[in-house]
Amino acid sequence: MQRRYRVVVAKTGLDGHDRGVKVIARLLRDAGFEVIYTGLFQTPEQVAEAALQEDADAVGLSMLSGAHLTLFPRVIEELRNRGLDDVLVFGGGIIPAADISVLQSQGVAAVFTPGASMEAITSWLAQALDDRETAGSS
Numbered sequence: 001m002q003r004r005y006r007v008v009v010a011k012t013g014l015d016g017h018d019r020g021v022k023v024i025a026r027l028l029r030d031a032g033f034e035v036i037y038t039g040l041f042q043t044p045e046q047v048a049e050a051a052l053q054e055d056a057d058a059v060g061l062s063m064l065s066g067a068h069l070t071l072f073p074r075v076i077e078e079l080r081n082r083g084l085d086d087v088l089v090f091g092g093g094i095i096p097a098a099d100i101s102v103l104q105s106q107g108v109a110a111v112f113t114p115g116a117s118m119e120a121i122t123s124w125l126a127q128a129l130d131d132r133e134t135a136g137s138s
Contacts, residue, residue, distance in 0.1 A: 001032055001126045002133050005057040010038040010047045012061060012071045021062035024092070024121065028060075031122040044071060048078030051087055057129055061091035068095050069102065076107045086136070088128055092116065 009025045011018055018040055025037045036054045038047060051059050059079070061072060072091060079087050092112035095103070100111045109128060112121055 002130050004032060004034055005126075005129045006034045006036065006054055007058045007060055007125070008036045008038060008047065008051045008054055008056040009060045009062070010042045010050070010075075011040045012042050012044060012047060012063070012075060013065050013067045014041060015063065015065035015067075016040055017064045018062075020064070020093070021060075024060065024062065027118050027122060028125070031126070033122075033125070044074035044078045047075050048082055048084065051079060051084055052082045056084075056087055057132075058088040058090065058125065060125075061089070061093075063091060063093040063095065066094070068093070069099060072103050072108050073106045086132070088125075088132060090125065090128075092121075 007028055009021055011021055025035045029035045036050065038050050047059060061075060076089055088109050089107060090110045091108060095111055095113055103111055110124055
């Protein structure tokens, strides 16, 4: 990584299953990212505000409730409302394959489903943020 990136990791909506997001938060921390975990039951507004306050480079969303087509775009909208268009949004959870391309067309950079390797997640995030950093300095 070009530098130590700051990542807000969040559970939006009423989904109370947080084991996976805690594993991801720990994984990212161990890979050298600075991780801010917002906790359960966050609104899109709270997630975007945390990203603003923490000067986040990325926001990772965990979704098991089936509300991904509503909540992911709302988080992106709230980030844009705060002038955070450059914050990379990625996510994971129980998301049907058919919905992944929809989410990506709405601005979600990547979606990781069950079975994604920890190496795939950390490598992708480091590379995506390095690429953004390089593009921004050109």
